[in-house]
Amino acid sequence: MTGADGKYFISLESAPPGIAWDVRALVGGVVKAERLGVIVNGPTIVNFQI
Secondary structure (H helix, E strand, O other), X not given: OEOOOXXXXXXXXXXXXXXXXXXXXXXXXXXXXXXXXXXEOOOOOOOOOO
C-alpha cells in the first residue's frame, strides 16, 4: 500500500523469518527496480528509486 508520503509498504508480518523474497517495482507492467533475495527477519527496509 502507499502512504501519504509516497512510500510503499508491504506487510510480510506473517512470513516466517529468514525467507528470501524478490521485491520488484512495476510501472505500467514494466519492472523499474528490483532487489532479489531480500532476507526478511522482522521489520526490513528495502530502498530503491523509480
